[in-house]
Structure formats: C-alpha cells, structure tokens
Amino acid sequence: MKSDIFFFISSISVVVVTAVLLVIGFYFIRLMRNFYKISKILRNCAEDAEGGLREMGEHIRHSPLFTFFFGKEKAGKETSEEKRSRKTI
Numbered sequence: 001m002k003s004d005i006f007f008f009i010s011s012i013s014v015v016v017v018t019a020v021l022l023v024i025g026f027y028f029i030r031l032m033r034n035f036y037k038i039s040k041i042l043r044n045c046a047e048d049a050e051g052g053l054r055e056m057g058e059h060i061r062h063s064p065l066f067t068f069f070f071g072k073e074k075a076g077k078e079t080s081e082e083k084r085s086r087k088t089i
Contacts, residue, residue: 060066061073
C-alpha cells in the first residue's frame with residue numbers, strides 16, 4: 001500500500017515538473033526570438049549610422065573651413081578606409 005502511494009505521488013510530481021519545464025522552455029524560446037529580432041534591428045541601424053557618419057566625416061574633411069584650420073591631407077598618410085581594407089581577421 002505504501003509503495004503504491006509513493007509511486008502515485010512520484011508520477012504526479014514528474015508530470016507536474018515536466019509541465020513546468022515545458023512552459024518555462026516555451027517562454028525562454030520566445031524571449032530568445034525577441035532578443036534575436038531586436039539585435040538584428042539594432043545591427044541594421046548601427047550599419048546605417050556608420051555609413052552616414054563616414055559620409056559626414058568625408059564632407060567635413062573636404063570642407064574649406066576644415067582645410068583652413070587643419071591643412072590638407074598629406075599624400076603619404078593612409079586613410080582609415082585603407083587601413084580597414086588591409087585588416088585581416
């Protein structure tokens with residue numbers, strides 16, 4: 001009789017624990033999908049901002065006021081884009 005009660009209680013507890021773990025897993029997967037979508041959006045925004053900042057930097061470097069204060073670029077000096085293209089990962 002005692003063993004029947006033990007097996008009944010343990011089987012109920014296994015079912016309850018499994019159900020709880022499934023619910024937690026379901027919400028965890030949803031959370032990770034949301035993080036993935038958010039990181040994808042942020043990555044795209046960062047890439048867009050990087051391009052805009054590069055363009056703005058080029059406009060500033062070629063502006064007459066910048067050239068007046070800081071002089072023209074030296075011919076032997078590498079630009080940041082050339083350095084970036086040389087980098088190997």
